Amino acid sequence: MDRFFNLVPPAFYQADYTREAKLRISRCPFSDDHLASLRRLSNLDISLKSGKGDETMLWCLQHECLVHQSLIAEFERQGLTGFRVRPATIRFPDGRVSKDYKELVVVGCGGTATPESGVRLVEGCPGCQFVRYTNVTYWPALVDLKQWTGEDFFKVWPLPNFILVTKHVVSLLRSLRVKCYSARRLDELRGEWDFGIGVGPLSDVMPSDVARKYGRSLGLDRHVHSKIEAQGRKGQKRGKT
Numbered sequence: 027m028d029r030f031f032n033l034v035p036p037a038f039y040q041a042d043y044t045r046e047a048k049l050r051i052s053r054c055p056f057s058d059d060h061l062a063s064l065r066r067l068s069n070l071d072i073s074l075k076s077g078k079g080d081e082t083m084l085w086c087l088q089h090e091c092l093v094h095q096s097l098i099a100e101f102e103r104q105g106l107t108g109f110r111v112r113p114a115t116i117r118f119p120d121g122r123v124s125k126d127y128k129e130l131v132v133v134g135c136g137g138t139a140t141p142e143s144g145v146r147l148v149e150g151c152p153g154c155q156f157v158r159y160t161n162v163t164y165w166p167a168l169v170d171l172k173q174w175t176g177e178d179f180f181k182v183w184p185l186p187n188f189i190l191v192t193k194h195v196v197s198l199l200r201s202l203r204v205k206c207y208s209a210r211r212l213d214e215l216r217g218e219w220d221f222g223i224g225v226g227p228l229s230d231v232m233p234s235d236v237a238r239k240y241g242r243s244l245g246l247d248r249h250v251h252s253k254i255e256a257q258g259r260k261g262q263k264r265g266k267t
């Protein structure tokens with residue numbers, strides 16, 4: 027079971043930084059326990075409180091991954107797929123400002139998690155696109171090979187911050203002796219997301235064109251909207267009696 031890996035910061039990685047970000051926040055008209063949407067509009071602008079700038083990968087708290095352009099160039103040379111890059115600014119403690127790191131934006135798609143993984147839709151909010159799912163209980167079954175687009179970097183819904191990569195990526199990182207990352211096999215994962223999974227719209231976490239493409243093909247909008255329609259019909263019936 028070493029076909030897919032979860033790419034994360036290394037163990038004990040301390041992301042010590044401040045960041046500037048322009049956010050677009052929409053509140054849910056039905057509930058205060060979640061937001062309808064939270065999307066970062068601006069590029070990452072990070073002030074590191076420690077570090078010398080000799081790493082080729084850096085991480086933020088939401089598992090945003092910043093990659094030095096020399097490593098991006100190697101990804102491209104090796105034909106890795108499923109990613110785009112977004113400009114970023116890194117401010118090092120010695121005052122140096124670098125534009126040499128790019129945010130790695132994962133755009134490959136592994137579809138939705140399989141039922142065997144334990145992930146099931148619990149409920150969709152009637153007022154927005156927020157949806158709750160049950161936890162992953164069996165990680166090795168997470169990826170449905172029939173839904174996976176075959177790209178090297180990809181995500182599986184509903185785990186928008188969970189970067190999945192192929193063995194090809196891990197082999198390259200190992201051969202280049204990249205240090206600041208950890209690649210976990212899916213069968214090594216235990217007890218994550220014990221609190222359940224709650225997610226907003228796909229467009230919060232993926233570029234708009236990718237969110238439109240996969241939102242439609244995965245039927246994510248559809249099952250939320252059918253839930254809303256069903257609840258609307260119930261409401262109408264109650265209104266008549």
Ligand SMILES: [Zn+2]
Pocket residue numbers: 054055056057060061062151152153154155156
């Ligand atoms: Zn809502």
